[in-house]
Amino acid sequence: xxxxxxxxxxxxxxxxxxxxxxxxxxxxxxxxxxxxxxxxxxxxxxxxxxxxxxxxxxxx
Amino acid sequence: xxxxxxxxxxxxxxxxxxxxxxxxxxxxxxxxxxxxxxxxxxxxxxxxxxxxxxxxxxxxxxxxxxxxxxxxxxxxxxxxxxxxxxxxxxxxxxxxxxxxxxxxxxxxxxxxxxxxxxxxxxxxxxxxxxxxxxxxxxxxxxxxxxxxxxxxxxxxxxxxxxxxxxxxxxxxxxxxxxxxxxxxxxxxxxxxxxxxxxxxxxxxxxxxxxxxxxxxxxxxxxxxxxxxxxxxxxxxxxxxxxxxxxxxxxxxxxxxxxxxxxxxxxxxxxxxxxxxxxxxxxxxxxxxxxxxxxxxxxxxxxxxxxxxxxxxxxxxxxxxxxxxxxxxxxx
Numbered sequence: 001x002x003x004x005x006x007x008x009x010x011x012x013x014x015x016x017x018x019x020x021x022x023x024x025x026x027x028x029x030x031x032x033x034x035x036x037x038x039x040x041x042x043x044x045x046x047x048x049x050x051x052x053x054x055x056x057x058x059x060x
Numbered sequence: 061x062x063x064x065x066x067x068x069x070x071x072x073x074x075x076x077x078x079x080x081x082x083x084x085x086x087x088x089x090x091x092x093x094x095x096x097x098x099x100x101x102x103x104x105x106x107x108x109x110x111x112x113x114x115x116x117x118x119x120x121x122x123x124x125x126x127x128x129x130x131x132x133x134x135x136x137x138x139x140x141x142x143x144x145x146x147x148x149x150x151x152x153x154x155x156x157x158x159x160x161x162x163x164x165x166x167x168x169x170x171x172x173x174x175x176x177x178x179x180x181x182x183x184x185x186x187x188x189x190x191x192x193x194x195x196x197x198x199x200x201x202x203x204x205x206x207x208x209x210x211x212x213x214x215x216x217x218x219x220x221x222x223x224x225x226x227x228x229x230x231x232x233x234x235x236x237x238x239x240x241x242x243x244x245x246x247x248x249x250x251x252x253x254x255x256x257x258x259x260x261x262x263x264x265x266x267x268x269x270x271x272x273x274x275x276x277x278x279x280x281x282x283x284x285x286x287x288x289x290x291x292x293x294x295x296x297x298x299x300x301x302x303x304x305x306x307x308x309x310x311x312x313x314x315x316x317x318x319x320x321x322x323x324x325x326x327x328x329x330x331x332x333x334x335x336x337x338x339x340x341x342x343x344x345x346x347x348x349x350x351x352x353x354x355x356x357x358x359x360x361x362x363x364x365x366x367x368x369x370x371x372x373x374x375x376x377x378x379x380x381x382x383x384x385x386x387x388x389x390x391x
Contacts, residue, residue, distance in 0.1 A: 022164040025164075026165075026170040053126075056082060056119070057083045058081070059064070059074070059082075059083075
């Protein structure tokens with residue numbers, strides 16, 4: 001029971017950390033590497049502003 | 061970005077027929093460059109002209125531009141295109157259902173609610189078809205390859221000339237194999253896609269200033285593009301499904317023309333997919349009374365610019381050694 005709760009909590013935590021996980025699942029997107037900001041231009045732009053780095057946007 | 065729902069069309073303008081396309085930009089929206097090229101001359105493969113080494117160099121070039129920003133801002137202005145017809149894709153009447161973000165309740169809802177980039181191009185063509193207007197040259201022959209000017213670039217490099225075809229604008233301008241294109245029309249280049257961007261915006265006719273690096277030194281060249289230069293290329297693939305009365309096709313290769321007794325200049329368009337009353341293997345040898353000087357691209361452009369929805373194109377096809385007359389309906 002403790003393991004199940006912990007596992008469920010871990011799943012919920014993962015989903016909360018990656019709001020686009022569901023999208024990856026329904027698209028069966030196996031090409032989405034964890035290092036990419038996935039389908040979230042606003043977040044990418046914010047990260048680029050914060051870091052001072054240029055942005056690379058891939059449309060695929 | 062795995063869907064085009066709600067994208068800013070004033071910012072993201074590129075060849076929407078690409079299945080993989082890159083835009084490099086500053087967080088303030090200044091575009092540094094583009095990467096990703098396809099050759100639509102073979103419409104079945106729409107051969108991607110990309111290579112890891114070329115992409116690596118594009119990345120390095122984008123970082124160089126970023127290092128020089130904002131001092132180089134003026135040279136980057138033209139990398140942003142003109143105001144689009146609509147600010148977002150759902151402005152197009154045929155794309156209104158994509159105003160909402162992609163749905164993730166199931167794979168089916170994700171598929172039907174996901175806007176593909178190429179649908180933007182098709183939606184734009186539909187505007188012309190509904191208004192019964194010809195689709196203009198700069199839309200049909202969008203993002204021309206520099207090959208149309210006789211300049212063949214190497215996909216394994218940033219923007220290096222692999223070959224210059226004789227008796228072409230590129231040859232007359234003095235381009236040479238081995239030249240590295242540094243800038244075109246004053247814009248720094250990170251890739252072949254950046255060269256296509258400049259050509260895409262160029263007028264007909266046009267004069268385009270180029271800077272190349274040759275043997276360690278910079279040279280300035282002037283590329284004069286004559287009237288009709290754009291039509292040397294192939295029409296865009298995905299968009300053509302809006303107006304074409306045939307499915308997949310190709311210009312019959314020379315050896316097969318010979319077997320059928322067809323001259324080099326004869327119309328010889330081989331059908332590769334059965335549809336519209338045509339069978340795979342049919343060869344169109346006449347279209348609206350014309351038996352010569354019409355390639356597949358010419359035929360598609362003819363339907364896009366001279367025929368409207370509901371019109372017919374009278375074709376003669378070779379099938380099993382016999383000539384057959386068919387009326388094709390233009391969508």
